[in-house]
Amino acid sequence: MIFHHFGAYILLLRKVFKKPEKWKIYVKExxxxxxxxxxxxxxxxxxxxxxxxxxxxxxxxxxxxxxxIPTAVIGQINRDSNILELGPTISAxxxxxxxxxxxxxxxxxxxxxxQIDALEIMGINxxxxxxxxxxxxxxxxxxxxxxxxxxxxxxxxLIGGTLxxxxxxxxYIQGIQGGFNxxxxxxxxxxxxxxGFIITSVPAYKGFYVRGGALEVxxxxxxAVVIGCIAILAxxxxxxxxxx
Amino acid sequence: MIxxxxxxxxxxxxxxxxxxxxxxxxxxxxxxxxxxxxxKSTLLKCIVGLHQPEQGKVYFDRQEFTQMDSEDRVxxxxxxxxxxxxxxxxxxxxxxxxxxxxxxxxxxxxxKEKTDRANFCLERVNLxxxxxxxxxxxxxxxxxxxxxxxxxxxxxxxxxCDEPNSGLDPATSILIDELIQELTEEYQCTxxxxxxxxxxxxxxxxxxxxxxxxxxxxxxxxxEMLQADVAELNNFVFASPLMKAARNTIK
Numbered sequence: 487m488i489f490h491h492f493g494a495y496i497l498l499l500r501k502v503f504k505k506p507e508k509w510k511i512y513v514k515e516x517x518x519x520x521x522x523x524x525x526x527x528x529x530x531x532x533x534x535x536x537x538x539x540x541x542x543x544x545x546x547x548x549x550x551x552x553x554x555i556p557t558a559v560i561g562q563i564n565r566d567s568n569i570l571e572l573g574p575t576i577s578a579x580x581x582x583x584x585x586x587x588x589x590x591x592x593x594x595x596x597x598x599x600x601q602i603d604a605l606e607i608m609g610i611n612x613x614x615x616x617x618x619x620x621x622x623x624x625x626x627x628x629x630x631x632x633x634x635x636x637x638x639x640x641x642x643x644l645i646g647g648t649l650x651x652x653x654x655x656x657x658y659i660q661g662i663q664g665g666f667n668x669x670x671x672x673x674x675x676x677x678x679x680x681x682g683f684i685i686t687s688v689p690a691y692k693g694f695y696v697r698g699g700a701l702e703v704x705x706x707x708x709x710a711v712v713i714g715c716i717a718i719l720a721x722x723x724x725x726x727x728x729x730x
Numbered sequence: 731m732i733x734x735x736x737x738x739x740x741x742x743x744x745x746x747x748x749x750x751x752x753x754x755x756x757x758x759x760x761x762x763x764x765x766x767x768x769x770k771s772t773l774l775k776c777i778v779g780l781h782q783p784e785q786g787k788v789y790f791d792r793q794e795f796t797q798m799d800s801e802d803r804v805x806x807x808x809x810x811x812x813x814x815x816x817x818x819x820x821x822x823x824x825x826x827x828x829x830x831x832x833x834x835x836x837x838x839x840x841x842k843e844k845t846d847r848a849n850f851c852l853e854r855v856n857l858x859x860x861x862x863x864x865x866x867x868x869x870x871x872x873x874x875x876x877x878x879x880x881x882x883x884x885x886x887x888x889x890x891c892d893e894p895n896s897g898l899d900p901a902t903s904i905l906i907d908e909l910i911q912e913l914t915e916e917y918q919c920t921x922x923x924x925x926x927x928x929x930x931x932x933x934x935x936x937x938x939x940x941x942x943x944x945x946x947x948x949x950x951x952x953x954e955m956l957q958a959d960v961a962e963l964n965n966f967v968f969a970s971p972l973m974k975a976a977r978n979t980i981k
Contacts, residue, residue, distance in 0.1 A: 507835050600818035603780055608832050608884075609807035 495691045501613035502621065502687075515619035523585050523620070523686070524627030530584060531577055531635050538572055539564065539639030540646025547652035560653045561661020564643040569670045570730075573636035575722050578628070578681035582714045586689040589620055590710040593693030594703035602694070617690040621683060628682030629675050636674065673729045680721050688714040731756055732888060732920050737776055737786035739769075746772045747783070748944045756887075756920045759911055759934045763926060764941035765966055770924045771815075773941065774892055777922065778810060779803055790888065808836060811881030811919075813891040817873040819865040825852070825876050826861035832884045851879035855909060871902035875909070882913055889914065889921040895930055907933045926966075928973055931955070940966070 506512045546560045593616055596602050605612040640662055647653035653661075689710035696706040732754040739747040746769045754760040762770045775781040777788050779795060788795045790806050798806070819828050829851050830844040839847070845861075852858055855875040865873060874894060881889060891910060895903035911934045914921040925931065931938060935952035942962045950958065955967060956977065968974050 511834060596821075599816060599821075600814045601820055604812065604814060604818040604820075606780065607778055607807060607810055607812045607890075608835070609804040609810075610835055 494695065495687075498613055498617075498691050498694060499687065501611060502617045502690075504611055504614050506614055506618065507610060512615070512619055515615070516622050519619045519623035520627050522588075523581075523623045524630060527581055527584060527627075527631060528634070530580060531631050532638050534576065534580055535568075535573065535635040535638035536642035536645070538576060539568060539642030539644075542567060542572065542639070543643035543647040543658070544650055544652050547647065547650075557653045557657045558661035558664065560647065561640075561643065561658040562664055563661075564658075565640055565662045565666070566670060568636050568639040568643075569674050570726075571722075573639055574632045574674045574677040574681060575718065577632055577635045578678070578685060578718045579715055581628070581631070581681075582685050582711055582718060585624075586685050586711050586714050587707040588689075589686060590689035590693040590696075590707040591703055593617070593690055594696040594706050595700075597694060597696050598699055598703060613694065617687065617694070620686040620690060624682035624686035625679050626682070628685065629678040632674055632678035673725065676729065677722065677725050680725065681718055684714055684717045684721065688717060731789075731791055732777065732922070733789040733792075734773075734777060735787045735789075737773065737783045737788070739772055739776055739781060739783045746944050747776065749786070750939075750941070750946050752939050752946065752949065754920050754922050755937070757914065757918045758936040759914050759921045759923060760937040760939065761931060761935045762922065762924045762939045762941060763931055763935075763966070765926065768941040769944040770926075770941055771892055774890060774922065774924045778812060778890055779807070808832075808884060809887040811884065811886030811889045813874065813877045813881050813889075813894050815893045815896055817865070817877040819873060819876055819880070821865055823864075824861065825857070825863050825865070825868070825879075828865070828876060829880050829883045831880070836884070847883060848879075851883050852876075854882065854913075855879045856905075870897050871899075871906070874898065874902075874906055878906070878909060878913070882917065885917060887917075887919050889917070889919045891921070891923040891925075893924055893926070895925060895927045900929065903927060903929060904933065910934065928967065928970060931967070942966070 542564050543560055546563050547557070550559065596616070602612045605615060644655060644658050647658050648655050689707070692706045692710035692713070696702050734750060734752050737747050737750040750773055762773060764770050772781060776783045783796060786796070793806065795803065795806060820831065823831065826845070826848045829848040833839055833844050833847060848861060849858070852860060855878050857872060857875050857879065860868070860872070865876070868876065894906050894910065898906065907930050910921060910923060923930065932952055938950060938952060938955055939946060940948040940963050948958060948960045948963045955963065958964070968977050
């Protein structure tokens with residue numbers, strides 16, 4: 487069963503990456519999707535990342551009970567955790583729920599109301615027209631969102647640590663500046679790129695092949711989010727193992 | 731002209747179409763009729779390529795369509811207009827955007843030319859001034875008419891309608907039927923309509939193909955249908971009291 491779905495997913499991607507009928511129309515769609523996926527998710531990412539950063543600071547401070555460890559380490563751990571893991575992965579899991587379910591429902595309802603058939607009848611590559619702009623928007627916007635998420639999480643850590651008194655602002659700032667390895671950002675961006683692909687292509691696949699009516703569209707959305715989250719976590723492990 | 735030869739289609743163990751042959755001439759409205767589950771819509775989907783038949787051939791003006799690869803099919807599909815059962819208008823687009831979508835994708839017409847074409851098509855289906863409305867703001871009959879306007883926007887050589895009257899009141903149904911007939915004559919296109927509405931059969935049925943349990947049981951005109959001596963056809967055609975009364979009057 488899993489091989490059947492994987493095969494169908496690969497075949498769908500083959501259709502998706504066929505030459506577009508008219509680039510002008512696709513470019514318009516890509517910008518539209520970039521707005522939907524990127525700008526539309528900005529508020530959620532800002533709120534979640536800021537709180538995660540703040541909570542991380544408090545939890546790290548709680549665990550560092552030794553007087554031998556300088557409090558500046560809190561900022562350093564918070565920075566690296568957010569760059570390597572929390573920024574990209576938590577953002578991806580959250581966006582899988584928001585963007586993924588929306589993509590699956592949109593394409594799924596187009597399938598059950600014969601709108602996809604209408605595109606095919608007009609001689610348009612429905613898979614390409616509906617899915618390619620979403621994938622391009624996903625892989626372009628996800629790294630941008632992840633960079634913003636990391637920045638917010640680190641800032642959130644500073645605010646949370648200062649407000650609670652867990653760490654002095656000067657110590658925290660000293661911590662986030664010390665021992666910085668630029669390669670961690672490269673790892674985060676690679677993760678973001680792959681996650682952007684998963685967040686858009688997996689729900690699109692589930693929506694594109696949905697059969698039935700409104701109930702099945704909803705079920706496809708749920709399955710897409712579950713499968714997408716598992717795929718994100720599996721890729722998280724693989725990328726980390728390969729790059730670090 | 732569209733010719734189908736020995737079309738077979740199954741879904742699992744369910745053999746839906748069992749060797750259908752027919753010729754659909756240009757410039758006339760051909761109807762595929764039959765009871766629910768007789769395979770009408772499946773046959774239509776096999777003809778337009780939404781379903782791949784296991785056996786049999788479909789020819790569009792002598793070009794074999796069934797064995798063509800997707801690239802070659804595109805050239806024929808650009809000559810196809812189709813009205814779906816639930817209209818299948820694109821929800822996120824306005825009426826005008828729905829109509830000019832094909833023109834946007836496949837032509838280099840200027841914006842003004844496309845708007846003029848959209849206005850012409852809307853006028854043709856008596857929906858002038860609805861350009862900026864979204865499908866959610868339209869009634870069932872209006873959606874069908876926008877569906878027809880979209881179907882004719884590319885001046886099709888082949889027009890397909892899947893149950894164009896379903897869910898419509900009798901007056902609107904007649905309007906849609908008349909529109910389909912007028913457009914068929916105007917564009918001289920090969921029109922195939924799937925229906926089980928006897929008003930349509932009697933109104934526009936120049937050629938009728940009757941399916942029963944996936945088999946072709948009868949073909950002919952609506953006048954010949956009233957005289958036909960085929961039990962399955964008569965059971966279908968004269969099922970309603972109105973048609974029974976009509977038969978008694980004829981007799």
